[in-house]
Amino acid sequence: MKYGFLLLVFMLLVTYIPRMLPLVLLRDIKLHPFFDRFLKFIPPAVLGALIFPGILTSTGNLASAIAGGIAALILALFNINLTLVVIGGILSALLYQILIM
Amino acid sequence: MEKNLEVIQITETRSAGTEPKAQFLRGVQAGIPIAIGFIPCAIAFGLLSRSAGIPIYIGGLMSFMVFAGASQFVAVNLIMLSTSFGEIVLTTFILNLRHLLMSASISQRMDENISKKFRALLAFGVTDETFTMATMQKEEKLDPFFILGLNLTAFSAWNIGTWIGILAGSALPETIQASMGITLYVMFIGLLVPSFRKSLPIAVVALTAIVIHSVLMWVPFLPKLSTGWNIIIATVIAAFLGALLFDKGSDKS
Secondary structure (H helix, E strand, O other), X not given: OOOOHHHHHHHHHHHHHHHXXXXXXXHHOOOOHHHHHHHHOHXXXXXXXXXXXXXXXXXXXXXXXXXXXXXXXXXXXXXXXXXXXXXXXXXXXXXXXXXXX | XXXXXXXXXXXXXXXXXXXXXXXXXXXXXHOHHHHHHXXXXXXXXXXHHHHOOOOHHHHHHXXXXXXXXXXXXXXHHHHHOOOOHHHHHHHHHHHHOHHHHHHHHHHOOXXXXXXXXXXXXXXXXXXXXXXXXXXXOOOOOEXXXXXXXXXXXXXXXXXXXHHHHHXXXXXXXXXXXXXXOOHHHHHHHHHHHHHHHHOHHHHHHHHHHHHHHHHHHHOXXXXXXXXXXXXXXXXXXXXXXXXXXXOHHHHOO
């Protein structure tokens, strides 16, 4: 192992600083309403970008990933408790995985 | 007299919000789905770092110090390939840069009275999962103790899982492990989809981000960027369009 602890320190710095600066610096700044709206739309935008297409390769099998995703989508549309959506999604993917083997 | 008044006011704002301990426990509870997703993922990370021949303490400390899933996997892969120090650090930076946007977004949902120190502490726990879980809550203002409980639960799960992976050295059956890979994605679906019914702008922004990410990934002739950049670009464009198209009020139900 060439780099060891020093590498961790640098990884910590480049990860922590972007996480920390806006939270600390934006405390006392009044933002322009447009920028404020922009930041309010970050959560759904991030979620969309994270879910798709990433989910397709999440199980190593396209079909089981789609099965799990669709099951979660249906459960979520019915406004079911989040933990149950998660469990339903995993079980559907697992079931599919077992069925195709 | 004036000092007394100040004291009274402080206690009043304290009691006006919910009690810190109750908020903390609410955060722990909200963190449970994240923990369910993190543990198998962290076990996989522990196994990978072990099989990559990375010293046990480095693998364990990486989860403790960096606490950023995807970039940890990538870093271990790069270490295995004997990539240069600078390249590993740069890749980590790019992969995690999106947290800058999340941190800015969450700061708008927190009270100005919360000290910079407390904010700096909470910032350590900003991940895709804790951020989306926190910001998809109904409350306009997020309680710092709620976020603390949420972050701590996710952080504990990530570290416990890492050590299980490092020490146990044997994985779950492959089918189960593969299926668990979908956990965090279905959690994201569970967080996002119910809000579609309440707000059209939210649905439009999320679907726009999906389309942009897909275009960046699949349309030929476009430069092939890392997933980190793709997520940042899709997020920024979609949120920007949202801010442009939908003015205030309309983003609420």
